[in-house]
Amino acid sequence: MKPDALRGHLDALLLATLDGRQLHGYAIIEALQEGSGGALDLPTGTVYPALRRLERAGHVVSDWSTVGGRKRRTYKLTQAGQRALNAERSAWREFTTVIDGVLGGGKWAQT
Amino acid sequence: MKPDALRGHLDALLLATLDGRQLHGYAIIEALQEGSGGALDLPTGTVYPALRRLERAGHVVSDWSTVGGRKRRTYKLTQAGQRALNAERSAWREFTTVIDGVLGGGKWAQT
DNA sequence: GGCTATATGTAGCGCGGCTACTTATAGACG
DNA sequence: CGTCTATAAGTAGCCGCGCTACATATAGCC
Numbered sequence: 001m002k003p004d005a006l007r008g009h010l011d012a013l014l015l016a017t018l019d020g021r022q023l024h025g026y027a028i029i030e031a032l033q034e035g036s037g038g039a040l041d042l043p044t045g046t047v048y049p050a051l052r053r054l055e056r057a058g059h060v061v062s063d064w065s066t067v068g069g070r071k072r073r074t075y076k077l078t079q080a081g082q083r084a085l086n087a088e089r090s091a092w093r094e095f096t097t098v099i100d101g102v103l104g105g106g107k108w109a110q111t
Numbered sequence: 112m113k114p115d116a117l118r119g120h121l122d123a124l125l126l127a128t129l130d131g132r133q134l135h136g137y138a139i140i141e142a143l144q145e146g147s148g149g150a151l152d153l154p155t156g157t158v159y160p161a162l163r164r165l166e167r168a169g170h171v172v173s174d175w176s177t178v179g180g181r182k183r184r185t186y187k188l189t190q191a192g193q194r195a196l197n198a199e200r201s202a203w204r205e206f207t208t209v210i211d212g213v214l215g216g217g218k219w220a221q222t
Numbered sequence: 223g224g225c226t227a228t229a230t231g232t233a234g235c236g237c238g239g240c241t242a243c244t245t246a247t248a249g250a251c252g
Numbered sequence: 253c254g255t256c257t258a259t260a261a262g263t264a265g266c267c268g269c270g271c272t273a274c275a276t277a278t279a280g281c282c
Binding site: 003004007032035036089092095096098099100101 | 112114124143148202203205206211
Binding site: 115118135136137138155156159160163179181182183184 | 259260261262263264268269270
Protein backbone atom coordinates (compact mmCIF):
# COMPACT_ATOMS: atom_id res chain seq x y z
CA MET A 1 0.00 0.00 0.00
CA LYS A 2 1.64 3.20 -1.13
CA PRO A 3 1.60 5.82 1.63
CA ASP A 4 0.05 8.59 -0.47
CA ALA A 5 -3.12 6.58 -0.92
CA LEU A 6 -4.13 7.27 2.68
CA ARG A 7 -4.05 11.01 2.14
CA GLY A 8 -7.34 12.49 3.17
CA HIS A 9 -8.78 9.21 4.41
CA LEU A 10 -6.87 8.81 7.65
CA ASP A 11 -9.41 10.78 9.68
CA ALA A 12 -12.15 8.48 8.48
CA LEU A 13 -10.16 5.44 9.56
CA LEU A 14 -9.46 6.83 13.01
CA LEU A 15 -13.02 7.97 13.60
CA ALA A 16 -14.38 4.63 12.43
CA THR A 17 -11.99 2.80 14.73
CA LEU A 18 -13.30 4.80 17.67
CA ASP A 19 -16.93 4.29 16.70
CA GLY A 20 -18.76 2.77 19.65
CA ARG A 21 -15.71 2.28 21.85
CA GLN A 22 -12.87 4.15 23.46
CA LEU A 23 -9.28 3.28 22.74
CA HIS A 24 -5.84 4.72 23.38
CA GLY A 25 -3.45 5.53 20.54
CA TYR A 26 -1.43 2.38 20.65
CA ALA A 27 -4.56 0.27 20.73
CA ILE A 28 -5.95 2.18 17.75
CA ILE A 29 -2.89 1.23 15.73
CA GLU A 30 -3.37 -2.41 16.70
CA ALA A 31 -7.09 -2.29 15.98
CA LEU A 32 -6.34 -0.89 12.55
CA GLN A 33 -3.89 -3.69 11.87
CA GLU A 34 -6.41 -6.29 12.92
CA GLY A 35 -9.35 -4.68 11.19
CA SER A 36 -7.46 -4.47 7.92
CA GLY A 37 -6.03 -7.96 7.96
CA GLY A 38 -2.54 -6.61 8.49
CA ALA A 39 -2.66 -4.27 5.50
CA LEU A 40 -2.54 -1.13 7.62
CA ASP A 41 0.49 -0.70 9.84
CA LEU A 42 0.47 2.99 10.64
CA PRO A 43 3.53 4.46 12.34
CA THR A 44 3.08 6.36 15.57
CA GLY A 45 4.32 9.48 13.83
CA THR A 46 1.22 9.28 11.69
CA VAL A 47 -1.38 8.37 14.26
CA TYR A 48 -0.50 10.52 17.28
CA PRO A 49 -0.39 13.83 15.45
CA ALA A 50 -3.59 12.89 13.62
CA LEU A 51 -5.35 12.23 16.93
CA ARG A 52 -4.26 15.61 18.22
CA ARG A 53 -5.62 17.20 15.07
CA LEU A 54 -8.91 15.42 15.61
CA GLU A 55 -8.99 16.60 19.20
CA ARG A 56 -8.26 20.18 18.18
CA ALA A 57 -11.08 19.85 15.66
CA GLY A 58 -13.42 18.72 18.42
CA HIS A 59 -14.05 15.32 16.88
CA VAL A 60 -12.56 13.37 19.77
CA VAL A 61 -11.80 13.96 23.46
CA SER A 62 -9.07 12.30 25.48
CA ASP A 63 -8.57 11.23 29.07
CA TRP A 64 -5.39 10.14 30.78
CA SER A 65 -5.28 6.95 32.77
CA THR A 66 -2.61 4.66 34.15
CA VAL A 67 -2.78 0.93 33.53
CA GLY A 68 -0.05 -1.34 34.81
CA GLY A 69 2.26 1.57 35.43
CA ARG A 70 1.90 2.89 31.89
CA LYS A 71 0.22 6.13 30.96
CA ARG A 72 -2.56 5.92 28.47
CA ARG A 73 -4.40 8.63 26.69
CA THR A 74 -7.79 7.24 25.85
CA TYR A 75 -9.84 8.78 23.07
CA LYS A 76 -13.53 8.72 22.33
CA LEU A 77 -15.79 10.33 19.77
CA THR A 78 -17.75 13.47 20.49
CA GLN A 79 -21.14 14.13 18.96
CA ALA A 80 -19.42 16.27 16.39
CA GLY A 81 -17.01 13.41 15.77
CA GLN A 82 -19.90 11.04 15.22
CA ARG A 83 -21.36 13.45 12.70
CA ALA A 84 -17.96 13.81 11.08
CA LEU A 85 -17.73 10.03 10.83
CA ASN A 86 -21.07 9.87 9.07
CA ALA A 87 -19.91 12.56 6.68
CA GLU A 88 -16.63 10.72 6.08
CA ARG A 89 -18.46 7.51 5.36
CA SER A 90 -20.72 9.05 2.76
CA ALA A 91 -17.82 11.01 1.28
CA TRP A 92 -15.94 7.74 0.98
CA ARG A 93 -18.87 6.08 -0.75
CA GLU A 94 -19.13 8.94 -3.20
CA PHE A 95 -15.39 8.96 -3.76
CA THR A 96 -15.18 5.25 -4.54
CA THR A 97 -18.19 5.46 -6.82
CA VAL A 98 -16.56 8.20 -8.84
CA ILE A 99 -13.15 6.53 -9.09
CA ASP A 100 -14.68 3.13 -9.77
CA GLY A 101 -16.65 4.69 -12.60
CA VAL A 102 -13.58 6.20 -14.21
CA LEU A 103 -11.35 3.19 -13.65
CA GLY A 104 -13.92 0.75 -14.91
CA GLY A 105 -15.77 2.88 -17.41
CA GLY A 106 -12.99 3.12 -19.94
CA LYS A 107 -13.75 0.41 -22.43
CA TRP A 108 -16.73 -1.67 -21.40
CA ALA A 109 -19.08 1.06 -20.26
CA GLN A 110 -22.53 0.88 -21.83
CA THR A 111 -23.96 4.36 -21.66
CA MET B 112 -14.88 16.15 -3.07
CA LYS B 113 -12.00 17.27 -0.91
CA PRO B 114 -8.81 17.72 -2.94
CA ASP B 115 -6.61 15.57 -0.71
CA ALA B 116 -8.66 12.51 -1.49
CA LEU B 117 -7.17 12.32 -4.97
CA ARG B 118 -3.64 12.01 -3.62
CA GLY B 119 -2.01 8.94 -5.01
CA HIS B 120 -4.93 8.06 -7.27
CA LEU B 121 -4.53 10.68 -9.97
CA ASP B 122 -2.17 8.56 -12.03
CA ALA B 123 -4.71 5.78 -12.10
CA LEU B 124 -7.39 8.17 -13.34
CA LEU B 125 -5.20 9.56 -16.09
CA LEU B 126 -4.01 6.17 -17.26
CA ALA B 127 -7.54 4.81 -17.25
CA THR B 128 -8.75 7.80 -19.24
CA LEU B 129 -6.13 7.06 -21.89
CA ASP B 130 -6.90 3.35 -21.97
CA GLY B 131 -7.70 2.38 -25.55
CA ARG B 132 -7.62 5.88 -26.99
CA GLN B 133 -5.37 8.88 -27.38
CA LEU B 134 -6.33 12.27 -26.04
CA HIS B 135 -4.73 15.65 -25.46
CA GLY B 136 -4.59 17.22 -22.02
CA TYR B 137 -7.60 19.45 -22.34
CA ALA B 138 -9.67 16.56 -23.68
CA ILE B 139 -8.54 14.40 -20.76
CA ILE B 140 -9.91 16.96 -18.34
CA GLU B 141 -13.22 16.98 -20.20
CA ALA B 142 -13.32 13.20 -20.41
CA LEU B 143 -12.77 13.03 -16.66
CA GLN B 144 -15.63 15.45 -16.08
CA GLU B 145 -17.92 13.44 -18.28
CA GLY B 146 -16.84 10.06 -17.01
CA SER B 147 -17.38 11.12 -13.41
CA GLY B 148 -20.73 12.77 -13.91
CA GLY B 149 -19.24 16.18 -13.22
CA ALA B 150 -17.68 15.20 -9.90
CA LEU B 151 -14.13 15.59 -11.15
CA ASP B 152 -13.14 19.01 -12.38
CA LEU B 153 -9.38 18.91 -12.30
CA PRO B 154 -7.49 22.18 -12.81
CA THR B 155 -4.89 22.35 -15.55
CA GLY B 156 -2.26 22.93 -12.90
CA THR B 157 -3.00 19.44 -11.68
CA VAL B 158 -3.31 17.58 -14.95
CA TYR B 159 -0.51 18.98 -17.09
CA PRO B 160 2.29 18.43 -14.58
CA ALA B 161 0.89 14.97 -13.86
CA LEU B 162 1.01 14.07 -17.54
CA ARG B 163 4.61 15.20 -17.75
CA ARG B 164 5.41 13.03 -14.74
CA LEU B 165 3.77 10.08 -16.44
CA GLU B 166 5.75 10.75 -19.58
CA ARG B 167 9.01 10.96 -17.64
CA ALA B 168 8.05 7.68 -16.01
CA GLY B 169 7.58 6.12 -19.44
CA HIS B 170 3.89 5.40 -18.92
CA VAL B 171 2.70 7.65 -21.73
CA VAL B 172 4.17 9.22 -24.88
CA SER B 173 3.08 12.45 -26.51
CA ASP B 174 2.91 13.86 -30.02
CA TRP B 175 2.31 17.41 -31.08
CA SER B 176 -0.29 18.24 -33.64
CA THR B 177 -2.15 21.32 -34.82
CA VAL B 178 -5.92 21.29 -35.14
CA GLY B 179 -7.79 24.40 -36.15
CA GLY B 180 -4.77 26.57 -35.54
CA ARG B 181 -4.34 25.28 -31.98
CA LYS B 182 -1.45 23.18 -30.80
CA ARG B 183 -2.31 19.92 -29.17
CA ARG B 184 -0.12 17.52 -27.31
CA THR B 185 -1.71 14.13 -27.70
CA TYR B 186 -0.92 11.39 -25.22
CA LYS B 187 -1.22 7.64 -25.45
CA LEU B 188 -0.29 4.74 -23.21
CA THR B 189 2.91 2.78 -23.64
CA GLN B 190 3.12 -0.92 -22.88
CA ALA B 191 4.63 0.01 -19.53
CA GLY B 192 1.72 2.41 -19.04
CA GLN B 193 -0.75 -0.36 -19.75
CA ARG B 194 0.97 -2.53 -17.19
CA ALA B 195 1.00 0.37 -14.74
CA LEU B 196 -2.73 0.80 -15.31
CA ASN B 197 -3.35 -2.84 -14.49
CA ALA B 198 -1.28 -2.45 -11.35
CA GLU B 199 -3.16 0.73 -10.41
CA ARG B 200 -6.49 -0.99 -10.89
CA SER B 201 -5.62 -3.89 -8.64
CA ALA B 202 -4.03 -1.53 -6.09
CA TRP B 203 -7.26 0.44 -6.11
CA ARG B 204 -9.32 -2.69 -5.55
CA GLU B 205 -7.12 -3.69 -2.64
CA PHE B 206 -7.20 -0.20 -1.21
CA THR B 207 -10.97 0.09 -1.29
CA THR B 208 -11.35 -3.39 0.19
CA VAL B 209 -9.15 -2.43 3.12
CA ILE B 210 -10.79 0.92 3.79
CA ASP B 211 -14.28 -0.48 3.28
CA GLY B 212 -13.46 -3.14 5.83
CA VAL B 213 -12.38 -0.63 8.43
CA LEU B 214 -15.12 1.88 7.73
CA GLY B 215 -17.83 -0.72 7.73
CA GLY B 216 -16.39 -3.23 10.14
CA GLY B 217 -16.73 -1.09 13.24
CA LYS B 218 -19.93 -2.25 14.82
CA TRP B 219 -21.71 -4.84 12.71
CA ALA B 220 -18.78 -7.01 11.69
CA GLN B 221 -19.29 -10.71 12.38
CA THR B 222 -15.85 -12.29 12.73
C1' DG C 223 22.23 -5.76 32.37
C1' DG C 224 19.86 -6.28 28.10
C1' DC C 225 15.98 -7.22 25.35
C1' DT C 226 11.15 -6.92 23.92
C1' DA C 227 6.60 -5.12 24.28
C1' DT C 228 3.89 -1.36 25.63
C1' DA C 229 2.96 3.56 25.31
C1' DT C 230 3.43 8.54 23.92
C1' DG C 231 5.43 12.07 21.69
C1' DT C 232 8.16 15.65 18.43
C1' DA C 233 11.11 17.72 14.53
C1' DG C 234 11.46 18.04 10.06
C1' DC C 235 11.29 16.08 5.21
C1' DG C 236 9.12 15.43 0.82
C1' DC C 237 5.78 15.31 -2.44
C1' DG C 238 2.01 16.18 -5.10
C1' DG C 239 -2.39 18.48 -5.97
C1' DC C 240 -3.84 23.15 -5.90
C1' DT C 241 -4.02 28.33 -6.63
C1' DA C 242 -2.93 31.82 -9.51
C1' DC C 243 -0.90 33.26 -13.23
C1' DT C 244 0.86 33.64 -18.33
C1' DT C 245 0.58 32.80 -23.30
C1' DA C 246 -1.86 31.99 -27.65
C1' DT C 247 -5.53 31.24 -31.31
C1' DA C 248 -10.42 30.90 -33.18
C1' DG C 249 -14.83 32.55 -33.38
C1' DA C 250 -18.91 35.15 -32.00
C1' DC C 251 -21.08 39.54 -31.02
C1' DG C 252 -21.71 44.46 -31.02
C1' DC D 253 -12.29 47.04 -34.46
C1' DG D 254 -12.53 45.71 -29.43
C1' DT D 255 -14.09 42.40 -26.27
C1' DC D 256 -15.41 38.12 -24.62
C1' DT D 257 -15.60 33.14 -24.44
C1' DA D 258 -13.84 28.63 -25.54
C1' DT D 259 -9.96 25.98 -26.57
C1' DA D 260 -5.19 24.65 -25.42
C1' DA D 261 -0.81 24.37 -22.83
C1' DG D 262 2.13 25.60 -19.41
C1' DT D 263 4.84 27.25 -14.83
C1' DA D 264 5.94 29.05 -9.97
C1' DG D 265 5.16 28.47 -5.60
C1' DC D 266 2.11 27.28 -1.50
C1' DC D 267 0.42 24.11 1.79
C1' DG D 268 -0.97 20.10 4.31
C1' DC D 269 -0.14 15.91 5.99
C1' DG D 270 1.71 11.21 6.25
C1' DC D 271 6.21 9.56 7.00
C1' DT D 272 11.09 8.85 8.78
C1' DA D 273 13.80 9.03 12.54
C1' DC D 274 14.29 10.08 16.89
C1' DA D 275 13.60 10.54 22.22
C1' DT D 276 11.45 9.03 26.47
C1' DA D 277 9.59 5.84 29.92
C1' DT D 278 7.84 1.50 32.30
C1' DA D 279 7.00 -3.65 32.87
C1' DG D 280 8.56 -8.11 32.50
C1' DC D 281 11.50 -11.79 31.12
C1' DC D 282 16.07 -14.04 30.66
